[in-house]
Amino acid sequence: MAVTLADxxxxxxxxxxxxSRVLSxxxxxxxxxxxxxxxxxxxxxxxxxxxxxxxxxxxxxxxxILVNDIADPFFGIIAGAVQSETGGTAGDEKxxxxxxxxxxxxxxxxxxxxxxxxxxxxxxxxxxxxxGTAGHADAVAAKLAxxxxxxxxxxxxxxxxxxxxxxxxxxxxxxxxxxxxxxxxAQRLTEHLLSLGHRRIGYVTGPPDRTTTRHRLEGxxxxxxxxxxxxxxxxxxxxxxxPxxxxxxxGLGRLTVHGTFDRSSGYDATLExxxxxxxxxxxxxxxxxxxxxxxxALRDQGLRIPQDVSVAGFDDLPxxxxxVPALTTVRLPLHAAGARAGRIAMGREAVPPGGVATVxxxxxxxxxxxxxPGR
Amino acid sequence: MAVTLADxxxxxxxxxxxxSRVLSxxxxxxxxxxxxxxxxxxxxxxxxxxxxxxxxxxxxxxxxILVNDIADPFFGIIAGAVQSETGGTAGDEKxxxxxxxxxxxxxxxxxxxxxxxxxxxxxxxxxxxxxGTAGHADAVAAKLAxxxxxxxxxxxxxxxxxxxxxxxxxxxxxxxxxxxxxxxxAQRLTEHLLSLGHRRIGYVTGPPDRTTTRHRLEGxxxxxxxxxxxxxxxxxxxxxxxPxxxxxxxGLGRLTVHGTFDRSSGYDATLExxxxxxxxxxxxxxxxxxxxxxxxALRDQGLRIPQDVSVAGFDDLPxxxxxVPALTTVRLPLHAAGARAGRIAMGREAVPPGGVATVxxxxxxxxxxxxxPGR
DNA sequence: CTGTTAGCGCGTTCAA
DNA sequence: TTGAACGCGCTAACAG
Numbered sequence: 001m002a003v004t005l006a007d008x009x010x011x012x013x014x015x016x017x018x019x020s021r022v023l024s025x026x027x028x029x030x031x032x033x034x035x036x037x038x039x040x041x042x043x044x045x046x047x048x049x050x051x052x053x054x055x056x057x058x059x060x061x062x063x064x065i066l067v068n069d070i071a072d073p074f075f076g077i078i079a080g081a082v083q084s085e086t087g088g089t090a091g092d093e094k095x096x097x098x099x100x101x102x103x104x105x106x107x108x109x110x111x112x113x114x115x116x117x118x119x120x121x122x123x124x125x126x127x128x129x130x131x132g133t134a135g136h137a138d139a140v141a142a143k144l145a146x147x148x149x150x151x152x153x154x155x156x157x158x159x160x161x162x163x164x165x166x167x168x169x170x171x172x173x174x175x176x177x178x179x180x181x182x183x184x185x186a187q188r189l190t191e192h193l194l195s196l197g198h199r200r201i202g203y204v205t206g207p208p209d210r211t212t213t214r215h216r217l218e219g220x221x222x223x224x225x226x227x228x229x230x231x232x233x234x235x236x237x238x239x240x241x242x243p244x245x246x247x248x249x250x251g252l253g254r255l256t257v258h259g260t261f262d263r264s265s266g267y268d269a270t271l272e273x274x275x276x277x278x279x280x281x282x283x284x285x286x287x288x289x290x291x292x293x294x295x296x297a298l299r300d301q302g303l304r305i306p307q308d309v310s311v312a313g314f315d316d317l318p319x320x321x322x323x324v325p326a327l328t329t330v331r332l333p334l335h336a337a338g339a340r341a342g343r344i345a346m347g348r349e350a351v352p353p354g355g356v357a358t359v360x361x362x363x364x365x366x367x368x369x370x371x372x373p374g375r
Numbered sequence: 376m377a378v379t380l381a382d383x384x385x386x387x388x389x390x391x392x393x394x395s396r397v398l399s400x401x402x403x404x405x406x407x408x409x410x411x412x413x414x415x416x417x418x419x420x421x422x423x424x425x426x427x428x429x430x431x432x433x434x435x436x437x438x439x440i441l442v443n444d445i446a447d448p449f450f451g452i453i454a455g456a457v458q459s460e461t462g463g464t465a466g467d468e469k470x471x472x473x474x475x476x477x478x479x480x481x482x483x484x485x486x487x488x489x490x491x492x493x494x495x496x497x498x499x500x501x502x503x504x505x506x507g508t509a510g511h512a513d514a515v516a517a518k519l520a521x522x523x524x525x526x527x528x529x530x531x532x533x534x535x536x537x538x539x540x541x542x543x544x545x546x547x548x549x550x551x552x553x554x555x556x557x558x559x560x561a562q563r564l565t566e567h568l569l570s571l572g573h574r575r576i577g578y579v580t581g582p583p584d585r586t587t588t589r590h591r592l593e594g595x596x597x598x599x600x601x602x603x604x605x606x607x608x609x610x611x612x613x614x615x616x617x618p619x620x621x622x623x624x625x626g627l628g629r630l631t632v633h634g635t636f637d638r639s640s641g642y643d644a645t646l647e648x649x650x651x652x653x654x655x656x657x658x659x660x661x662x663x664x665x666x667x668x669x670x671x672a673l674r675d676q677g678l679r680i681p682q683d684v685s686v687a688g689f690d691d692l693p694x695x696x697x698x699v700p701a702l703t704t705v706r707l708p709l710h711a712a713g714a715r716a717g718r719i720a721m722g723r724e725a726v727p728p729g730g731v732a733t734v735x736x737x738x739x740x741x742x743x744x745x746x747x748p749g750r
Numbered sequence: 751c752t753g754t755t756a757g758c759g760c761g762t763t764c765a766a
Numbered sequence: 767t768t769g770a771a772c773g774c775g776c777t778a779a780c781a782g
Contacts, residue, residue: 002525004759015769020761030767045521050492051435052759054426055774061489070458070473071451080446083475087482095489097472098445100458107462114436114470117425146420150377263693292697299699318638322667324674324699379775390753395777405751427775430758 003044012040023048054119059151063096063122063345064115068103072261072289073317074334078126078157081338086122086346094121094346103210105129105136112143115152122153122345125175126338128212129159148174157341158332160211161356173355176344178337182212182314185330185361186219189312190284192328192363194227196371198282198310202273204294205286206261216286216314217256261286266293274301281309281372288313288320288329295323295368306370316364325367332361378419387415398423429494438471438497438720439490443478447636447664448692449709453501453532456713461497461721469496469721478585480504480511487518490527497528497720500550501713503557503587504534523549532716533707535586536731548730551719553712557587557689560705560736561594564687565659567703567738569602571746573657573685577648579669580661581636591661591689592631636661641668649676656684656747663688663695663704670698670743681745691739700742707736 009016014033021027022037029037040046054060063086067075079098086096099115101108108130115123123144131137141162148154154175156162161177193201203220206213224230257272259265266285270293273280283298285291291313295305303309305325313320316331337359343349384391389408396402397412404412415421429435438461442450454473461471474486483505490498498519506512516537523529529550531537536552568576578595581588632647634640641660645668648655658673660666666688670680678684680700688695691706712734718724 002759006759016760017762017770018768021768024761028767033768047488047491049430049494049759050489051426051429051494052774053492053761055424055430055776056759056761058761058774060426064472069455070445071448071455073446073448073451076446076448076451080444080475083445084477087475095474095486095493097439097474099470099472100455100462102459111470113422114425117423117428118470119424119426263697292694296697319667319694322638322671377775380777381775391776392754392778393752396752399777403751408752424775427758428777430760431775431777433758433777 002049003046004049005046008037008040008044008046011044012037058119060119060121061094062115062118062120063094063124064111064120065096065098065124066101066108066111066126067098068101068127069261070098070100073319074287074289074315075126077317077334078338078341081335082124082126082157082342082345085339085342085348096342103130103207105133105140109136109139109143112140112147116143116147116150119150120147120152122155123147124155124157124341124345125159126157126341127159128210128215130207130209131211131214132207132209145174153345153347155341155345157337158334158359160215175355176341176351177356178341178344178352178359179356180332180337180359181361182215183219183222185314185332185363186216186284187223188219188361188363189314189328189330190220190223191226192365193282193284193310193312193369194223194229196310196369198372199229200277200280201255201282201284202270202277202280203256203284203286204266204269204273204290205256205258206265206290208258213258213286220284255280259290261289263289263293263296266290267297268293270294270297271301274298282369283309283311285311285313288315288317288327291327291329291368292319292323295327306368308373310369310372312369321366323368328366328369329364330361331364333359377424378421379424380421383412383415383419383421386419387412433494435494435496436469437490437493437495438469439486439495439499440471440473441476441483441486441498441500442473443476443502444636445473445475448694449662449664449690450501452692452709453713453716456710457499457501457532457717457720460714460717460723471717478505478582480508480515484511484514484518487515487522491518491522491525494525495522495527497530498522499530499532499716499720500534501532501716502534503585503590505584506586506589507582507584520549528720528722530716530720532712533709533734535590550730551716551726552731553716553719553727553734554731555707555712555734556736557590558594558597560689560707560738561591561659562598563594563736563738564689564703564705565595565598566601567740568657568659568685568687568744569598569604571685571744573747574604575652575655576630576657576659577645577652577655578631578659578661579641579644579648579665580631580633581640581665583633588633588661595659630655634665636664638664638668638671641665642672643668645669645672646676649673657686657744658684659687661689663690663692663702666702666704666743667694667698670702681743683748685744685747687744696741698743703741703744704739705736706739708734 005016009019083096099111156177257269259269283294313329316329320327380391384394458471476483531552632644634644658669688704691704695702
């Protein structure tokens with residue numbers, strides 16, 4: 001049906017082996033035959049058969065990039081940066097592709113299996129992990145270990161390091177990891193608010209079963225605790241997973257509302273926060289997108305930012321500086337981190353010592369935060 | 376090295392063919408052997424070899440989604456919608472992957488070739504095309520025709536229909552197309568501004584060699600012309616491609632500045648516009664992201680929106696409604712269009728009559744536009 | 751319902 | 767420098 005190597009060989013009056021050598025280029029071929037072959041390829045519109053090639057060579061040029069939400073610029077920026085390094089930057093053309101897991105550990109596993117089937121050259125997992133259902137995290141870790149064992153480079157970008165299995169202690173870690181300092185960044189952000197004088201600070205975040213949610217919340221609470229604001233009775237995790245709802249108990253959980261990582265969830269959660277604590281003077285959001293929704297909700301309630309209520313986000317996505325007022329947030333060098341992950345995936349940069357590098361998260365104090373009213 | 380079908384067969388004491396049948400599932404196998412095989416698969420940690428499978432079956436489960444800029448939510452939303460339909464919605468698991476072309480026709484061709492090599496089941500091209508270098512557009516069209524001929528479903532989403540080659544007239548079009556009404560939407564948007572009383576309207580747009588740029592600009596100018604505002608001497612295309620610069624000639628081109636489709640370009644271009652025409656009362660941006668930059672620039676110049684200058688965008692991305700003031704724009708049903716493209720790519724929805732369907736673009740008049748000062 | 755047998759198209763020895 | 771031959775791992779006929 002389609003034109004094959006043999007067809008080209010016949011057309012150029014050489015053996016198929018010669019054609020193969022000309023195309024792969026890593027073997028001496030006389031200039032005369034090379035041009036003859038190339039002309040035949042052109043005339044016949046020949047296209048290499050990827051599966052056959054991969055089968056024979058026992059390798060492929062696929063690089064998979066897994067993201068939780070492709071419509072979220074947070075992931076788009078990272079994925080774009082990874083691709084800019086893994087794409088055909090040199091002779092080594094790689095088909096780097098991004099796979100949208102929707103934050104589901106199940107789909108993540110599905111994609112990993114699919115990539116494993118394709119004998120992918122590398123896999124980059126971006127963003128926080130889901131740690132809800134016990135077993136799923138282990139299943140992912142096990143699959144990654146198997147991928148690594150089969151020669152696939154595994155890189156984690158913006159995700160906590162894999163737990164090291166006891167039996168593997170001392171060996172090379174299966175995955176190179178660039179982890180974000182979510183905890184530290186969140187802590188510095190809340191310290192900023194505290195230093196401005198805020199004491200009644202609401203927290204609007206994403207699903208409780210995400211590492212990103214948990215770490216940023218931990219940083220926030222660590223800052224509160226250090227300021228003597230930690231109330232007893234609040235567990236580390238809190239609230240249900242349904243948008244707009246949170247833990248109803250007293251303590252810290254009362255001022256934390258879980259939802260999803262999007263704008264409308266931030267809107268709803270902020271209204272809920274206001275219901276629980278009308279005297280709120282600041283809202284910290286787990287990311288910039290949520291913060292945008294929070295701003296809208298506050299504004300719709302007739303509250304001014306930052307005169308009545310301060311608002312802060314996380315990530316420093318491009319739109320944050322353009323918000324009105326400009327959003328105080330925590331900057332994550334998403335592009336740089338993604339690019340580095342891409343280079344590691346391509347083997348062009350060494351794995352960080354110990355397999356793990358922490359990416360810094362810097363406070364960007366802007367106009368959306370100010371001292372609380374009457375102070 | 377890796378465990379193969381034969382290993383599983385031996386372990387389960389059946390033939391490799393039986394194992395294959397159990398795994399593909401589309402063939403009757405007794406319950407007893409099926410469980411035995413599955414257990415063997417599990418015990419041996421067997422993973423299907425994708426290339427070998429694709430080679431033997433002469434098909435693959437790859438679906439490619441090409442986007443111009445993966446960091447831009449415009450593409451993220453479309454790609455996410457496509458994936459939600461092409462992902463394993465039923466028994467037919469497809470590895471749907473998004474490829475970032477960066478708007479380069481060259482990389483677009485590279486990706487198409489790579490997908491062709493993999494014998495992709497379908498390819499979805501999103502967003503406007505580049506029409507700069509003559510020949511490149513033809514090369515892409517030719518490649519798409521070849522892909523379609525080889526059985527790959529080709530779908531265009533948010534891109535103008537492929538030119539129909541004369542010799543193919545009457546036949547099935549090679550690509551199903553969902554095209555956006557960029558021209559109509561832009562025209563209605565500018566009519567809205569005109570009806571408010573604006574006469575000095577600046578236009579900030581992307582690279583001149585993109586169909587999206589051209590069509591939206593055409594709609595804008597059509598509205599101006601209908602209002603008798605067309606000045607002679609302005610060509611259809613104008614300006615150089617470098618950000619912040621535009622055509623220096625008189626006529627319409629004077630109020631049009633080309634750049635890239637991002638925020639900083641919108642910022643710079645707006646300053647340039649203000650330099651050329653300090654009496655400007657409105658700025659129309661070719662998309663919402665540019666509009667955001669335009670707002671920032673105006674604000675930094677001490678101009679109020681919309682009291683001093685009105686601003687409008689295009690696309691109605693999620694953040695637009697949260698801008699302050701809420702952005703007047705043109706809504707494109709990106710998610711719906713992407714989902715439909717995905718269904719067509721999967722063969723779950725019929726190709727529109729004639730191969731082309733136009734997606735409507737509706738004016739969303741919001742708070743960023745108002746009558747000009749003193750009126 | 752299950753086993754046997756041929757290739758799928760290419761990379762890679764081994765000889766020449 | 768080139769050609770011939772084998773096999774990668776799997777699916778799809780064809781028998782039984």
